[in-house]
Amino acid sequence: MNASLDLVLQHPGIWRGDQLAQATGETLSTGFAELDEQLPGGGWARGALTEILLEREGIGELRLLLPALASVSKQSEWQAWVSPPHVPYAPALSGAGVNLKQLLVARPQTPADAWWTTEQALRSGACSAVLAWLSAPDEKRMRRLQLGAETGHAWGVLFRSASAAQERSTASLRLLLEATSNGLAVHILKRRGGQVNKPVLLSLHQNNGVRQARPSAPSLSVVPSLRAVSRN
């Protein structure tokens, strides 16, 4: 192949239709080998936004993130939770290996303050992971968060309702979570790289509840889509 074409293809912003993009920065392993395989760079991307869309709470959205959050806190890095909808329960988090000493919970009064807090946390460079439950998103605000995540080299996670699946978003990774009888189905709506048509099925409550710090071998399988998920 042409040498200069090779050079162009090494650019992280360019990928071929049948392969994953290379990650622009560092990634954090999700702790689930099958999901890692499907994500560019093999994990959650730092310096970028991840959107997690869910139909209802309590289907495993936090357990999906726990291995990565635990590994963040093992390296004694900070994480921030902005406007969580319920009380993040300290005994469970601590039992899952999350270092609570470096976890900040912020409860801003107004949506504008919540967006500001998220941006500050992302931008500060102090937080490796920033989890945010925000309302009233618009393109400008999302763009600011995206820039903040790039500046602070942070992994930004936004939780939104599944109804936002049709909306445009600047997040580099968008996942739609769906509870099924076999476990949690993770539909990858958007990623850098080719489209995926099959959801990744993760079995989260194998050990009947909260998993310990790092699962040795979570059971995983790729199954045909159980539900037609509209993609844009």
Added chain:
Amino acid sequence: MFWLAIHFPALPLEIYSRGVAVPEPIAVIERHGNRSRVKACNEAADAGGVLVGMPVSAAQALLTNLVVRSRDMAAELESLEGLASWAGNYTPAVSLQPPDGLLIEIGSCLSLHRGFKNLIAQMRHGLNEMGYSASLACATTPHAAWLLALAGQEVAIRDPAKLETVLGELSVRLLDQSQDTLASLEMLGAHTLGECLSFPRAGMARRFGQSLLDEMDRALGRLPEAREFFLPPPSFTRRLELPSLVNESEALLFASRLLLLELEGCLNLRQAGVQEFELVCHHEDMPETVVKVGFAQPTRALERMLLLLRETLGRTRLCAPVHTIVLNASRIQEIELANLDLFQDNAETGDGNLLLERLRIRLGKEAVFSIAPAADHRPELAWRPCEAGDESKPAGKQQRPLWLLPKPMPCRKERLELQSGPERIESGWWDGMDVVRDYYVAQGRNGSRLWVFRERSSGAWFVHGLFA
């Protein structure tokens, strides 16, 4: 030993006017018996013909708009102590030379500040920033350095053998001796130290007493000089009168910086930090405004204090112009600094504590916190909000949900599919918040996993958490 002497020739004036160019002529007067004479005056007064030593009535006759302030020795000493605190940023070996000088041993801190030139440049810059004029001189003995600084000779004498020649040219008037001694020395024809030194010692001692010889010997390093080093008091209060009324936070910040520099030095001298400080802004005819700044961890970094003060001031409304500011740091506590990593460059990673402090300024103290497990069997009391960085005990091994609902939500048993349990929790009969419940893990109809309980007194079912 290598000593730096700093002489502040205009200190009596600068306690009133430092940091700003005051356009009107100003003179500081000092009482001698029942006559007041000008001790110092600014350029405007100088241009008008006012001379140091002139009777105040003559000066006022020359310039009708002359502002006359009487000399305030206590304020001068306070300023000098502030300067000594500031010098603590460079070395702990700072000694006061009242009423208008500092003696600083810099031989041991030269490599820390990357060489003599660098250190002197930094100190000059700092003095300029704070608005003091000063003359700096260095020598191998403190007294020689002081005499050189008094004479305004900004030199550095590193070779003890050269001391005698350099000092020999200085006027005897600089010596710390009585006026009579100095006058009779001059009558003998000794106008310089060199001439003084050429006289026979025995005769000098008989005529003027031992103290003159001792002073010259100390300067030349023939007699040792023990200097007491300055240790700042355990709490910090400094007052700064602003030269004009200030309304804007930027200008207030500029003035506060002068005081924060001193606070930083004071903390460096004590190897301590502050967790909070307050800036009291005094208004005319109005109660003062108190601006409080708090930190997550005790700190002594100037940049950090400034940053948080800037943000706090930006969110404070001043009800009236400010004429005086007072910086209070009542609780100075010792801190242990973490060692720097030799191989890792920590500059890139941000500081979580700083983020916490900044968020708190805008969102309020209660809105940003950390969480920790608490030793209680009742689920709602088994966690508590706490300060970030607080040590916490690891929780037990029981199965607990990641989300806890702040208030249990009633639910219908028929909609649940119980998976494990019960876990009986009975506790708290002693404080009125007793709990008598059986907890189960249940699968909701819509796929969410719930932590539910049955209240044993009523048999009612509630959802208390989500295994999110």
